[in-house]
Structures are given as C-alpha cells and as structure tokens.
Amino acid sequence: MSITELNKSQTEKLLEVNDLKMHFPVKGGFFKRTIGAVKAVDGVSFDIKKGETLGLVGESGCGKSTTGRSILRLLDPTDGEVLFNGEDITKLTGKRLRDIRQDIQMVFQDPYASLNPMQMVGDIVSEPIKNYHKNRKGEELKAEVMDLLNRVGLPEDAYYKYAHEFSGGQRQRIGIARALALKPKLIIADEPVSALDVSVQSQVLNLLNELQDEFDLTYLFIAHDLSVVKHMSDRIGVMYLGNIMEVAEKSSIYAEPLHPYTQALISAVPDASKIGQKRERIVLEGDVPSPENPPSGCPFHTRCPKAMDECSKIKPQLKEVKPGQHVACLLYE
Amino acid sequence: MNNSQSNVNHEPLLQVKGLETAFSIEGKDHNAVDGVSFNVEKGKIVGIVGESGCGKSVMSLSVMNLLPKGIGKIRNGEVLFEGRNLEGLDDKEMNKIRGKDISMIFQEPMTSLNPVFTIGYQLEEVLHNHFKLSKKEATEKVVQLLSAVGISRAERIVDEYPHQLSGGMRQRVMIAMAIACQPKLLIADEPTTALDVTVQAQILELLQDIQKKNDMAIIFITHDLGVVSETCDEVIVMYAGRIVERTDVQRLFNSPKHPYTELLMGAIPRLEEEKDMLATIDGIVPSLTKMPEVGCRFANRCPKAMKECTTVTPKLAKNEEGHEVACLLYETSRPEEEVLR
Numbered sequence: 001m002s003i004t005e006l007n008k009s010q011t012e013k014l015l016e017v018n019d020l021k022m023h024f025p026v027k028g029g030f031f032k033r034t035i036g037a038v039k040a041v042d043g044v045s046f047d048i049k050k051g052e053t054l055g056l057v058g059e060s061g062c063g064k065s066t067t068g069r070s071i072l073r074l075l076d077p078t079d080g081e082v083l084f085n086g087e088d089i090t091k092l093t094g095k096r097l098r099d100i101r102q103d104i105q106m107v108f109q110d111p112y113a114s115l116n117p118m119q120m121v122g123d124i125v126s127e128p129i130k131n132y133h134k135n136r137k138g139e140e141l142k143a144e145v146m147d148l149l150n151r152v153g154l155p156e157d158a159y160y161k162y163a164h165e166f167s168g169g170q171r172q173r174i175g176i177a178r179a180l181a182l183k184p185k186l187i188i189a190d191e192p193v194s195a196l197d198v199s200v201q202s203q204v205l206n207l208l209n210e211l212q213d214e215f216d217l218t219y220l221f222i223a224h225d226l227s228v229v230k231h232m233s234d235r236i237g238v239m240y241l242g243n244i245m246e247v248a249e250k251s252s253i254y255a256e257p258l259h260p261y262t263q264a265l266i267s268a269v270p271d272a273s274k275i276g277q278k279r280e281r282i283v284l285e286g287d288v289p290s291p292e293n294p295p296s297g298c299p300f301h302t303r304c305p306k307a308m309d310e311c312s313k314i315k316p317q318l319k320e321v322k323p324g325q326h327v328a329c330l331l332y333e
Numbered sequence: 334m335n336n337s338q339s340n341v342n343h344e345p346l347l348q349v350k351g352l353e354t355a356f357s358i359e360g361k362d363h364n365a366v367d368g369v370s371f372n373v374e375k376g377k378i379v380g381i382v383g384e385s386g387c388g389k390s391v392m393s394l395s396v397m398n399l400l401p402k403g404i405g406k407i408r409n410g411e412v413l414f415e416g417r418n419l420e421g422l423d424d425k426e427m428n429k430i431r432g433k434d435i436s437m438i439f440q441e442p443m444t445s446l447n448p449v450f451t452i453g454y455q456l457e458e459v460l461h462n463h464f465k466l467s468k469k470e471a472t473e474k475v476v477q478l479l480s481a482v483g484i485s486r487a488e489r490i491v492d493e494y495p496h497q498l499s500g501g502m503r504q505r506v507m508i509a510m511a512i513a514c515q516p517k518l519l520i521a522d523e524p525t526t527a528l529d530v531t532v533q534a535q536i537l538e539l540l541q542d543i544q545k546k547n548d549m550a551i552i553f554i555t556h557d558l559g560v561v562s563e564t565c566d567e568v569i570v571m572y573a574g575r576i577v578e579r580t581d582v583q584r585l586f587n588s589p590k591h592p593y594t595e596l597l598m599g600a601i602p603r604l605e606e607e608k609d610m611l612a613t614i615d616g617i618v619p620s621l622t623k624m625p626e627v628g629c630r631f632a633n634r635c636p637k638a639m640k641e642c643t644t645v646t647p648k649l650a651k652n653e654e655g656h657e658v659a660c661l662l663y664e665t666s667r668p669e670e671e672v673l674r
Contacts, residue, residue: 059529059530059531060500060529169617197384197556198384198556198558198600199384199596199600199613199614201600202599202600202601202602202611202612202613203613205611206610206611206613209610227559227601227602227604230602230604231602231608254604264531265530265531266604268531268533269530269559269604270533270537270557270559270560270563271603271605272562272586272598272601272603281538283534283535283538284531284534284535286485287501287532
C-alpha cells in the first residue's frame with residue numbers, strides 16, 4: 001500500500017466512508033465458538049467535506065457511536081473502507097496509523113469518565129502533545145497548554161487542578177482542549193452535550209461552533225437529540241439499526257423528510273412552537289429489533305407505517321432521490 | 334374502585350404551602366426548597382422545570398414524605414392532600430396514601446425496579462398492599478394493567494425479570510405499577526429523560542391517555558421545555574429552590590417574564606427555527622452551602638440584574654392575567670421607568 005498523497009486536488013472530501021461494517025462476534029456454547037454476530041454497523045457510506053459538519057442521529061443502539069469509533073480505529077472495522085484525505089485508514093498499522101490519528105480526534109460523551117482522575121488538567125491536555133512532539137517541553141509546552149485552556153474558556157488556575165474539581169460543562173471543555181491539542185483536521189464528537197444541563201449545553205455548542213471557524217475544523221457530530229444535531233450540522237445522516245436511512249442537507253431533511261423513519265423521528269420531537277394544538281404525531285409501534293438478528297430486507301420494515309410486501313425481501317440502497325438528498329427506501333425506487 | 338371519598342367543592346387536590354425542605358450539611362441546615370407554594374387542581378397536569386439542582390426532585394420527595402431520614406427534613410410549611418395535612422402522618426398512615434392516592438414514577442426505570450423479582454411479583458405487591466385480592470385475581474389484574482399500558486404480550490411479561498425488558502418497556506411497567514390503584518395524583522419525575530425520542534413519544538401519549546381516562550392529576554417534573562409545551566396545562570419554573578415563575582403553558586411560551594425563563598428558552602436549539610448563537614447563562618446554580626442569604630438567587634447570573642437584586646428578595650406576585658413572577662423588574666410598587674428597563 002502506498003502512502004502517497006492521492007490526487008489531493010480532487011479530494012474536496014476530507015473523509016469518505018464506504019460500506020463500513022462492524023460486526024461483533026457473539027460467542028457461546030461449550031467451546032465458546034462464534035455463534036452469531038451483532039451487526040452494529042452494517043454497510044454505512046457517507047462523506048464529509050472539508051470544513052463541514054455532518055450530524056449522525058438515531059436512537060440508542062443504532063450504531064452511530066460504533067461508526068465514530070471505527071473511523072478512529074478505536075474499533076477495527078469488519079469490512080469496508082474509510083478514506084481520510086483519500087487514504088484508506090482501515091488497513092494502516094504502526095507509525096502511519098499513529099501519524100494519522102493526530103489529524104482525527106474525539107470528544108467523548110461522558111465528561112466524568114473520559115478524564116483521568118489521577119492527572120492534573122495540565123497533564124491531561126499536554127499528554128497528546130508530549131506523545132507526538134517530544135521536543136516540546138517545559139515552559140513552551142506549558143504556555144501552549146495555557147493558551148488552549150484559555151481558548152476553551154477555562155480559568156488560568158485550571159492547569160493545576162484535577163478533573164473532579166470541575167462541573168460537567170467545564171469537564172467537557174477540558175475534553176475539547178485535549179482534542180484540540182494536536183491541531184486536528186477532523187473532530188468526532190460523540191454525544192458531547194447529552195450529559196449536560198440546557199444552559200451549559202448551549203455554552204458548549206456555541207464553543208464548538210466558534211472553534212470550528214477559528215481552527216478550520218471538520219466535525220462528525222453524533223447525537224440522539226435532533227434539535228441539537230440540526231443546530232450544529234450542515235448535513236445530517238439518519239441511522240437505524242446499523243444502516244443509514246437518509247442523508248441530506250439539514251434544511252431539506254427537516255423541511256421534507258423522505259424516509260418514513262426520518263418522518264417518524266422528526267414528528268416525535270416535542271415542539272414548543274405549537275402549544276395548544278394537538279399535533280399529528282407518528283408514534284412508532286414496538287421497539288428497535290435486536291441487531292443480532294435484524295429483520296430481512298429493509299431493517300425498518302417491522303415498524304414502518306408505510307411498509308409494503310417487498311420491504312421484507314429487498315434491502316433498499318441509498319439513492320439520490322432529490323438533489324443532495326439520499327434515501328434508502330423502496331418507496332422511491 | 335376508590336371513589337369512596339367525597340369530592341370537596343373547589344378545593345385543590347394538592348396544596349403546598351410555604352414548603353421549606355432543608356438538608357443538614359456539616360451540622361448546618363440548608364434549604365434545598367425554600368418557601369414553595371402551589372396548588373394542583375384535580376385532573377390537571379402541572380409541569381415543573383428548571384436545571385439540575387433547582388430542587389424539583391426534592392420538592393416531590395417532600396410531598397411524598399420520602400426524604401432521606403436524618404439528612405433531609407421539612408422545616409416549615411405544609412402539604413395538604415384533599416384538605417388533609419400529610420406532614421403529621423406516621424409511616425403507616427402515609428403508606429396507605431402512597432401508591433394508592435399519590436404515586437410516583439422515576440427517571441431511571443432500571444434502578445427503580447427490583448432486579449431479583451419478576452415483573453408480575455412486583456406489580457402484585459402493590460395490589461396486595463392496598464386491596465384484599467386472591468392470588469388469581471391479582472394475576473388477572475396485573476395482566477390487565479400491563480395491557481392497559483400497551484404491552485402486547487402481557488401474559489408472558491409477568492414471568493420475566495426487569496433486565497429482559499427494554500427501557501421503554503420498563504418505563505411502561507413503572508407506569509402500570511403507579512396507576513395500579515388508580516391514584517388521584519401521579520408525580521412523574523423526569524419519566525422520559527432516559528428514553529429515545531420515539532419511545533418518549535409513546536410514553537407521553539400513554540400518560541396523557543391514562544390521565545384523561547382516570548381524570549388523574551399529574552405533576553410532571555422535567556428539564557425539557559418541549560415536553561412541557563406538549564403535555565402540561567400549567568408550568569412552574571424553579572430556580573435554586575424557589576418558584577420564579579408560574580402561569581399556564583401558553584402564556585409561558587408566548588410571553589416568558591422572568592429573565593431565567595427567557596434564557597432557558599433561548600438556550601435550547603429548536604427544530605422549527607434557525608439560530609446562529611444559543612443563549613447562554615453564565616455560571617452554574619449555586620450549591621446549597623453557597624446560596625445567597627438575601628436577594629434574588631439568580632442575581633449573580635442574571636443579565637438584567639440591578640443593584641437592589643442582591644439586597645431585596647423578590648416575592649412571587651400575580652399580575653392581572655394570573656401570570657406569577659418573582660422578579661424585581663415586575664414588582665408593581667416600583668416606579669414605571671425602572672420596571673421598563
């Protein structure tokens with residue numbers, strides 16, 4: 001495999017994910033043989049352009065976090081390719097993988113669990129820099145970390161404090177400073193605000209938006225809250241049971257959702273602008289099926305209010321139905 | 334089933350008067366709920382909103398008399414249910430009311446069900462506590478209850494354990510348990526916070542159905558203003574243990590008055606509108622030990638704070654439209670120009 005910079009001129013796309021699959025083996029029986037697989041991500045394709053924010057939404061268990069982790073190679077995908085700047089990173093090993101991880105950083109959901117309680121904040125944030133730039137140390141390094149802490153809105157004295165001394169919102173700022181430390185190109189934010197109160201949530205969202213402009217960042221923004229995803233993203237991908245059901249510009253996906261699942265998801269969000277009126281809510285029956293034994297054909301057909309006979313037989317592929325709006329549904333084939 | 338008690342004319346179902354609940358921290362009492370008064374009318378849904386640490390849950394635990402013993406206590410005020418003061422009651426008498434007349438559902442359906450007993454057993458327990466039923470009658474009633482909350486294979490669920498169910502199903506079981514004795518008041522403490530939106534929609538629909546069918550009153554505690562707008566009749570906004578605003582749901586969303594309410598609404602991204610920047614509230618809710626003694630408790634975070642805000646404690650005052658707000662900006666005794674700033 002070559003490490004050449006592939007036709008950089010045409011790669012407007014920073015990240016391209018093609019048919020990504022992540023299956024977790026299920027072991028059982030006397031010899032602990034593999035008896036099945038949890039198909040957490042089952043053939044996901046999308047791309048993110050430079051400077052863009054792509055939002056991934058879906059219910060819990062739909063594979064959005066697993067997708068994020070596979071891109072960073074925190075999990076080794078079962079199949080498919082992840083092209084970062086045109087280079088397939090699923091096959092990388094050793095130094096090259098280490099290098100590319102500088103460019104892709106992650107902000108985690110739980111600000112209480114993702115920071116080492118034994119380390120001072122200064123050490124948490126400087127660790128990635130020390131890891132990659134051995135020559136930077138002492139006062140120079142400290143000044144750099146101070147700058148970062150300052151930029152994400154933490155007080156000066158935060159450097160010598162421990163994570164437990166901070167509130168949830170401030171901890172998430174520490175996590176963001178750590179992600180920024182290596183000047184990455186892509187940040188994968190996995191539910192960065194779902195553990196926070198609304199007033200703090202808005203601070204963190206505003207901060208992420210400011211940083212995007214300032215550092216020229218590209219985001220993959222993973223969340224279950226549709227209003228938050230809409231606020232943050234340029235384009236949105238809707239996931240269900242390991243598959244992407246619809247990808248489109250946020251304006252079109254909210255104005256005119258095409259996939260029945262997207263329609264149900266959007267109609268389920270409580271809407272404060274329509275007080276007093278009884279809204280037509282599409283209430284889905286039942287629960288999300290187990291990804292160990294997903295339905296045949298379209299994964300959504302068991303709960304889909306518009307399901308047809310063919311839906312249980314044919315698995316629909318993502319197709320461009322309207323300009324920029326890709327839908328995986330037999331209704332549009 | 335339990336319509337034995339006669340309805341008292343025009344008396345609110347629940348009256349909370351000047352409730353003060355204190356927690357003892359290092360030998361000193363600190364008020365987590367500080368002089369809260371409100372009424373819940375029969376068959377109405379009252380929403381209580383606010384950030385975490387605003388005393389919403391402590392208030393509901395005070396009503397149910399479920400405060401942790403030795404740490405939390407009601408210092409002042411009274412809670413009247415159908416005219417009867419609940420505060421003087423001993424555990425035995427309170428147990429007759431809890432679960433039967435007033436019941437509660439909690440945020441985390443996994444931790445509020447016992448993992449070592451079957452669903453059927455846990456539901457039967459509630460029924461046995463309040464009614465004399467044979468084993469067979471109880472089982473039948475349980476299956477009936479589970480079907481009423483939309484569980485399709487109720488006969489089989491009774492023999493299953495909580496871990497075998499999904500989050501939405503568990504919350505349905507919790508609701509079945511809460512409505513088993515057809516309570517007159519249900520306290521729902523963040524009942525949908527741990528659930529996905531599609532499941533949340535199912536549960537909200539279910540709660541509203543049951544509420545109509547049984548003419549039950551609900552106190553709906555949540556931090557999600559969207560949920561409030563779709564379910565509640567009346568809304569109470571709490572901040573740091575006090576009520577800062579109370580009105581009916583339409584008026585609150587159309588013309589919020591308290592700066593805290595305004596900011597809370599501006600901080601939430603909404604599906605139907607596009608905002609460049611979200612409103613933020615600087616700082617956090619002060620911790621119990623650091624509550625300001627006098628003045629408005631929101632003053633240090635309030636963008637509209639005036640000098641007096643730290644020295645004068647605002648009172649919850651009602652205007653002509655019945656909109657109540659506790660803020661010096663709206664106190665009528667103040668000169669006109671200052672009110673308008």
